[in-house]
Amino acid sequence: xxxxxxxxxxxxxxxxxxxxxxxxxxxxxxxxxxxxxxxxxxxxxxxxxxxxxxxxxxxxxxxxxxxxxxxxxxxxxxxxxxxxxxxxxxxxxxxxxxxxxxxxxxxxxxxxxxxxxxxxxxxxxxxxxxxxxxxxxxxxxxxxxxxxxxxxxxxxxxxxxxxxxxxxxxxxxxxxxxxxxxxxxxxxxxxxxxxxxxxxxxxxxxxxxxxxxxxxxxxxxxxxxxxxxxxxxxxxxxxxxxxxxxxxxxxxxxxxxxxxxxxxxxxxxxxxxxxxxxxxxxxxxxxxxxxxxxxxxxxxxxxxxxxxxxxxxxxxxxxxxxxxxxxxxxxxxxxxxxxxxxxxxxxxxxxxxxxxxxxxxxxxxxxxxxxxxxxxxxxxxxxxxxxxxxxxxxxxxxxxxxxxxxxxxxxxxxxxxxxxxxxxxxxxxxxxxxxxxxxxxxxxxxxxxxxxxxxxxxxxxxxxxxxxxxxxxxxxxxxxxxxxxxxxxxxxxxxxxxxxxxxxxxxxxxxxxxxxxxxxxxxxxxxxxxxxxxxxxxxxxxxxxxxxxxxxxxxxxxxxxxxxxxxxxxxxxx
Numbered sequence: 001x002x003x004x005x006x007x008x009x010x011x012x013x014x015x016x017x018x019x020x021x022x023x024x025x026x027x028x029x030x031x032x033x034x035x036x037x038x039x040x041x042x043x044x045x046x047x048x049x050x051x052x053x054x055x056x057x058x059x060x061x062x063x064x065x066x067x068x069x070x071x072x073x074x075x076x077x078x079x080x081x082x083x084x085x086x087x088x089x090x091x092x093x094x095x096x097x098x099x100x101x102x103x104x105x106x107x108x109x110x111x112x113x114x115x116x117x118x119x120x121x122x123x124x125x126x127x128x129x130x131x132x133x134x135x136x137x138x139x140x141x142x143x144x145x146x147x148x149x150x151x152x153x154x155x156x157x158x159x160x161x162x163x164x165x166x167x168x169x170x171x172x173x174x175x176x177x178x179x180x181x182x183x184x185x186x187x188x189x190x191x192x193x194x195x196x197x198x199x200x201x202x203x204x205x206x207x208x209x210x211x212x213x214x215x216x217x218x219x220x221x222x223x224x225x226x227x228x229x230x231x232x233x234x235x236x237x238x239x240x241x242x243x244x245x246x247x248x249x250x251x252x253x254x255x256x257x258x259x260x261x262x263x264x265x266x267x268x269x270x271x272x273x274x275x276x277x278x279x280x281x282x283x284x285x286x287x288x289x290x291x292x293x294x295x296x297x298x299x300x301x302x303x304x305x306x307x308x309x310x311x312x313x314x315x316x317x318x319x320x321x322x323x324x325x326x327x328x329x330x331x332x333x334x335x336x337x338x339x340x341x342x343x344x345x346x347x348x349x350x351x352x353x354x355x356x357x358x359x360x361x362x363x364x365x366x367x368x369x370x371x372x373x374x375x376x377x378x379x380x381x382x383x384x385x386x387x388x389x390x391x392x393x394x395x396x397x398x399x400x401x402x403x404x405x406x407x408x409x410x411x412x413x414x415x416x417x418x419x420x421x422x423x424x425x426x427x428x429x430x431x432x433x434x435x436x437x438x439x440x441x442x443x444x445x446x447x448x449x450x451x452x453x454x455x456x457x458x459x460x461x462x463x464x465x466x467x468x469x470x471x472x473x474x475x476x477x478x479x480x481x482x483x484x485x486x487x488x489x490x491x492x493x494x495x496x497x498x499x500x501x502x503x504x505x506x507x508x509x510x511x512x513x514x515x516x517x518x519x520x521x522x523x524x525x526x527x528x529x530x531x532x533x534x535x536x537x538x539x540x541x542x543x544x545x546x547x548x549x550x551x552x553x554x555x556x557x558x559x560x561x562x563x564x565x566x567x568x569x570x571x572x573x574x
Contacts (some may be wrong), residue, residue, distance in 0.1 A: 002570050003459050004550060006497065008466030019480040022466075026484055026494055029465050042483055044251035046231075051193055054184040054248050061197065064162045064178035067137065069202050071104065076136035078106040079128055081120055082308070083142040083187065084113050084299030086240035086292050090233040091141035091164070091191035093311045097230070098195040102202065107132055110304040113368055117397070118430060119143035119423070120150040125157065135159050137177075142166070142187025142237075146423045148174045164190045166243075167423050168409055184248055188237025192230055192252070232259045232268075233311065239284045240292035242428070244490025253486050257282045267310035270323035271295075284488040297330035300369025337370045341377045344388060348378065355382055357458065358449035360442045362389035362396065372399035372428070379403060383460050385411075385453070387445065391435060395420060400429045405457045415444055462570050464550055465494045470501065470525035478553055478564055495569055498522060499548045506543060508535055516568070520549060528556075531568035540573065548572040 007029050012022070027033070032041050040048070051061050071078050078099060082092030092108045099106040109132075111117065111124040120140050129135055137160050144151070144163035151174040154161045160177040166187050173179050180194055235256025238249050245253055260282045263269065268291075272278075275290045298306040306329075310322040344361045359378050366374065371388040378386035379401045385408055389398040402408035407426040416422065418441045422431035433441055487493040501522045509515035509530075516531035516538055529551060531537065541547070551566040 002462040004462050004464055004497065004570070004572075006464045006467060008464070012466060012468035012472045019476065022477070022480055023483060026465055026481070029463075030484075030491065041246075041250070044254055046251050046255045049193070049248040049251050051180075051197065054182045054189075054193070056180055056182050056190075056193070060178045061180055061194075064164075064180050064194070065197060065201050067160060067162060067177055068099070068104075068139070068198060071137045072099070072102055072202070075105050077132060077134050078104055078137045078139065079132065079135055080106060080108045081124065081128070081138050081140045081143070082108060082110045082304075083119065084110050084304035085142070086295045086307075087187045087237040088142035089295060089299070089304055089307050089311065090237040090240075091186075091188035093308055094188060094191045094195050094230045094233050095139060095141055095164075097312060098198050102198065108305075108308055110299070110308060112303060113299060117421075117432065120147040120154075120161070120163075122150055122153045125150060125154055125159070129157065129159075137162065140164055141191050144174065144176070145179070145181060146170055146174070146421065148172075150174075151176050164194055166190055168425065170413075185252075186234075186238045186241040186243045186249070188234045188241075189243075189249065189252060192234035195230055228259075229264075231256045232263055232265075235260060236287055236291065236295070239287040239488060240296070242288075242489045245284070245486055245488040246490045250486070250491065253284070253488075257284075257486060260287075265311060266316050266319035267313050267322060270319045271310065271326065274323050274327045284486050288488070293333070294326050294330045297326055297333045300333050301329055301336070301367070333370065336367050337373050337377075340366045340370050340374045344374050344378055345381055348382060355384065356446055356449070357384060357453040358446050359384045359386040360389075360446060361386070362391050362398075362438060362442075364391045366390040368397045371397065372401070372430070375399050375401040383458060385449065389433075389438070391438070394435060395432050396435045396438060398431050398433065400424070400431075402427045402429075403457065404461070406453065411445075411448070411452070414448060415441065418444070462550055463492075463495060464497045467497045467499065470498055470520075470522040470527060473525075473527065473553060473564060475564070478555060481553060493552045495550055495552055497548060497550045500546055500574065501549055503541060503543055503545045503547065506538055506541055508538055510535065513538075518568070520547075520566070527564070527566050529566035529568050531571075534568060534571075537571060541571075546574045548574065 008025050027038055032038055051058060080092050080095045082088040096106060096108040109128045116124045116127065120143055138154060139162045141164055143165055145165040145167050151161050162178045163174060163176045164180045166183055166185055180190060182190060235253050238253050243249050261280055271291060271294055277286060277290060295307045298304050306322055306325060310326065313319050343363065347361050348355060348359055359382060366388065368390045371390050375386040375388040383403060385402045385406055387398055387400045389396045400408050409424045409426060409429040412422050412429055412431060418433055418437055420432040424430055481494050501520045503518055504521050505519035507517040509517050514533055514535040516534040518529045520527050520529050549571055550569040554565050554567050556563055556565045
C-alpha cells in the first residue's frame with residue numbers, strides 16, 4: 001500500500017487549463033522557484049557546464065592538464081583505468097579516444113569484476129603493468145576517490161595517478177598527482193569535461209608553441225567547430241548511472257538525447273538494431289532499460305572490455321560481432337538475475353519473524369555481477385534497504401540499495417571497521433568484507449538499522465503533483481508537461497490523480513498476465529490506462545467499480561495514430 005501525498009497547492013477544476021500556472025506548480029514541486037532557476041531548468045545550456053560551475057578544483061585540473069601535456073609530449077605510456085559499468089565504460093571511451101587523437105601513447109583498461117574488483121587496486125595495477133610495461137601515468141575514470149592504498153602502491157612503482165571520479169569523498173583525498181572530482185556529474189560527465197579541457201587548453205598550447213607534428217597529423221585534436229562526438233557517451237553514462245537529471249546533468253542529457261539516434265558509432269547502431277530500437281527521439285527509458293543493460297552485461301558476467309570495444313570500433317563487421325555477443329551475454333545475465341532474485345526473495349520470506357528493517361541476504365551461488373540488481377529487486381518487493389552478498393572463501397562482495405530518506409553509504413561508514421573497502425552514493429553502495437566476519441557484520445548492521453529506520457521511512461510514498469479531472473487532459477496539457485523532460489532520477493515524471501472514475505473495461509496483458517489495461521471514464525471523457533506490473537489487481541476490480549487513480553500521462557503512437565494514455569502508478573478502490 002502506498003501513501004499518497006499531494007504536493008500541489010491547487011486543483012485544476014473541470015475543463016480548466018492554466019498552462020502557465022501548471023508549469024509554475026510543477027517547477028515549485030521540484031523546488032525550482034526563482035526566475036533564474038526556472039530559466040536554467042526549462043532551457044539548460046550545454047555551454048554553462050564547465051569545470052568551475054560543477055565545482056571541480058581548478059588548481060587540481062590545471063595540474064592534471066600539465067601532467068597530461070607532459071605525457072603526450074614525452075610519449076609516456078598512459079593507461080585510462082575505468083570501471084565495468086556503463087558510466088565507467090563510456091567515460092573510459094571518452095578519455096581514450098581524446099588522448100589517442102591527440103597523439104598520446106595510451107591504452108584503456110577495465111578491471112575484471114571478480115579477479116580485481118571495483119576501481120583502482122594493487123591487483124589491477126599489477127595486472128595492467130604486466131600487460132603494458134613502462135606505465136608512467138594512470139588516469140582513472142569513475143573510480144579512485146577512495147583508492148588510498150592503490151595510489152600509494154602506484155607511486156611506489158613511479159606511476160603518477162590522476163583521479164577523475166564523482167563518488168563520495170571519504171575523510172581525505174588519496175595522495176594522487178591530481179584529483180579531478182565533483183559529485184554534480186557522473187563519471188562519464190567528469191571525463192567529458194576533462195576531455196573538452198584537453199582538446200581546448202592543451203590543443204591551444206600545442207598550436208601556440210607551433211607543434212607542427214601534432215597539428216598536421218590526421219589524428220589532430222578536434223576544434224570547437226567539429227562535431228561533439230562524446231556528448232552522446234556522456235549522456236549514456238549519466239542516465240545509466242542514475243544520477244539526478246538536474247543542473248549540469250540535465251543540460252548534458254537534454255542535448256545528448258538528440259544526438260544518440262543520429263550517432264555514427266557503428267557499435268551503437270548495431271546494438272540499436274539488435275534491440276529493435278527505431279526512433280528519431282530517445283528518452284532516458286531507451287538508455288536505462290534497453291541500451292544500458294546490454295552494455296552492462298559484459299562487465300557483469302565476463303569482461304567489460306567488449307562493451308568498450310563495441311563503442312569505439314570503426315569496423316562494421318567487428319561491431320556486428322560484438323553487438324551479437326553482448327545480446328547473448330545479456331540473455332545469460334537475465335537468467336542469472338532471475339534465479340538469484342527468486343532465491344533472495346525466498347530467503348527474506350522464510351524469516352521466522354517479521355521482515356527486518358534492513359534486508360541482509362548472502363549466498364555462495366550469487367554471481368557478483370548481479371547482486372546489485374538483486375538488491376534493487378528486493379527494495380522493489382519489500383521496500384526496505386537491501387544488502388546482497390556474494391559469499392567467497394576469503395572475501396565476500398556486497399551491493400546495497402536504499403530507500404528515500406536513508407543514506408546507505410553514510411550508514412555503512414558507521415561500520416568501517418568491518419570492511420576491506422567500501423564506497424558509493426546515498427542510494428547505492430558496495431563493499432568487500434572478510435567472509436569470516438559476515439555474521440558479526442550482519443548483526444551490527446541490522447541492530448543499527450533498527451535504531452535508525454522508522455516506520456515513516458519504510459512507508460512507500462507516491463508524490464502527486466496535483467489533482468485534476470479527465471477533462472483537463474488534452475494535447476496542450478501534455479505538451480506543457482513535456483517542457484520538463486527529460487525525466488529520471490531527481491526529476492520524476494509529473495504524477496496526477498483523478499478521483500471517482502469508473503471502470504468501463506478490464507484487460508490483462510503480457511505473456512504471464514503481469515500487466516493491466518483499463519478503460520476509465522469520468523463524465524464524457526474516456527482514457528485507456530496501462531498498469532505495468534499491476535496485473536494482479538485485476539482480481540480485485542470489476543467493471544463498474546469507482547476508483548481513485550494516480551498516473552502519469554503518455555503519448556501512444558500506433559499505426560500512425562497518436563493518442564494520450566495514462567500510465568497507472570496506483571489505484572484506490574472506493
